[in-house]
Amino acid sequence: MELDLYSDERFMREALKEAVKAWDMDEVPVGAIVVSQNRIIARAHNLTERLQDVTAHAEMQAITAAANHIGAKYLTDCTLYVTLEPCSMCAGALFWSQVGKVVYGASDPKRGYISQAGKLHPRTEVVSGIEAEACSDLLVEFFRKKR
Amino acid sequence: MELDLYSDERFMREALKEAVKAWDMDEVPVGAIVVSQNRIIARAHNLTERLQDVTAHAEMQAITAAANHIGAKYLTDCTLYVTLEPCSMCAGALFWSQVGKVVYGASDPKRGYISQAGKLHPRTEVVSGIEAEACSDLLVEFFRKKR
Numbered sequence: 298m299e300l301d302l303y304s305d306e307r308f309m310r311e312a313l314k315e316a317v318k319a320w321d322m323d324e325v326p327v328g329a330i331v332v333s334q335n336r337i338i339a340r341a342h343n344l345t346e347r348l349q350d351v352t353a354h355a356e357m358q359a360i361t362a363a364a365n366h367i368g369a370k371y372l373t374d375c376t377l378y379v380t381l382e383p384c385s386m387c388a389g390a391l392f393w394s395q396v397g398k399v400v401y402g403a404s405d406p407k408r409g410y411i412s413q414a415g416k417l418h419p420r421t422e423v424v425s426g427i428e429a430e431a432c433s434d435l436l437v438e439f440f441r442k443k444r
Numbered sequence: 445m446e447l448d449l450y451s452d453e454r455f456m457r458e459a460l461k462e463a464v465k466a467w468d469m470d471e472v473p474v475g476a477i478v479v480s481q482n483r484i485i486a487r488a489h490n491l492t493e494r495l496q497d498v499t500a501h502a503e504m505q506a507i508t509a510a511a512n513h514i515g516a517k518y519l520t521d522c523t524l525y526v527t528l529e530p531c532s533m534c535a536g537a538l539f540w541s542q543v544g545k546v547v548y549g550a551s552d553p554k555r556g557y558i559s560q561a562g563k564l565h566p567r568t569e570v571v572s573g574i575e576a577e578a579c580s581d582l583l584v585e586f587f588r589k590k591r
Contacts, residue, residue: 349517350508351540352499361497370496385562386536393498393533414561415532 303335305378305400309428312378312402315342315355316435322347326435329355329379331363331372338375339363355379356387360394372396373420380432382409382425391417398422402432450482452525452547456575459525459549462489462502463582469494473582476502476526478510478519485522486510502526503534507541519543520567527579529556529572538564545569549579 301307308330315328319342331339341358345351356379363377364370376398383391383401388410391399395418404425406412417423448454455477462475466489478486488505492498503526510524511517523545530538530548535557538546542565551572553559564570 345517349515350511351517352504352508352537357499361499364497368496370492370498384536384540386533386540389531389533389536389562390499393531413563415536416560 305424305427308332308337308376308378309380309400309402309432311337311340312355312380313428313431313435315340316380316432319343319355320435320439326439327355327379327381329359329377331359331366331375331377333363333367333372333375338366352386354384354387356383357390360390360396364394370394376400378427380428381405381436382411383415384408385410385413385415388413388415388417391421394418396421398424400424400427402427402429403436404429452571452574455479455484455523455525456527456547456549456579458484458487459502459527460575460578460582462487463527463579466490466502467582467586473586474502474526474528476506476524478506478513478522478524480510480514480519480522485513499533501531501534503530504537507537507543511541517541523547525574527575528552528583529558530562531555532557532560532562535560535562535564538568541565543568545571547571547574549574549576550583551576 312328316326320326328342339362344353372394380402382405459475463473467473475489486509491500519541527549529552
């Protein structure tokens with residue numbers, strides 16, 4: 298059996314590690330990473346409670362960090378991995394970033410950009426359902442514990 | 445003639461001052477302020493070029509600054525004034541912030557949240573067209589000079 302170091306599954310597990318960091322801080326457990334040429338150039342997780350800032354979603358911070366890393370605002374050669382389908386705000390930011398590819402784990406039928414008629418950039422490739430069960434389980438368990 | 449210190453027009457002129465600051469930095473001239481109980485608690489303008497960050501729209505920064513100011517993430521008692529109709533990203537952020545009222549100047553038929561089927565929070569009051577000509581003129585002149 299070969300181990301594919303550069304598979305979507307492998308990178309999604311890195312995003313999952315970020316989601317677990319959010320969990321450990323009692324934040325809604327969503328994590329994101331940005332990959333360029335098979336290198337992780339940004340890692341982030343949800344920080345809306347810690348920062349008391351609704352804009353501090355994992356994707357927003359990952360976009361800003363990746364742009365800082367490459368010194369340019371467009372992420373055309375990058376892939377963003379996120380454990381949960383982006384919301385309208387994050388989809389809007391991803392649109393502006395012209396990110397090359399978005400890979401997400403769990404779907405978000407209620408607040409995800411698809412049900413909200415949000416749009417990514419027409420040149421952005423989208424892959425969904427990668428490690429979806431692990432991504433979703435983390436969220437379900439988080440909210441179960443909160444009740 | 446009475447001077448209304450707390451009119452939407454007066455506060456929009458403060459947002460316009462922010463837009464002019466963006467212009468002076470060769471940024472697309474959009475400005476925003478957040479008002480709570482007739483006090484300006486946040487001022488911001490577009491900084492996408494300076495920061496090389498597509499998320500650095502005036503509204504995003506104003507939301508973060510206002511939340512920092514009040515020490516809470518919800519802006520239910522606040523009004524955001526912005527010189528241009530918010531895009532989908534900013535509308536998404538405003539949705540999450542549950543901002544009480546949004547007042548914008550110029551419409552943006554191409555990238556504004558309305559044409560993009562974006563949504564604000566159902567409890568957010570929206571007022572448009574305040575000082576629209578001044579807000580629009582600044583943008584038109586900016587892009588005319590760029591050509």
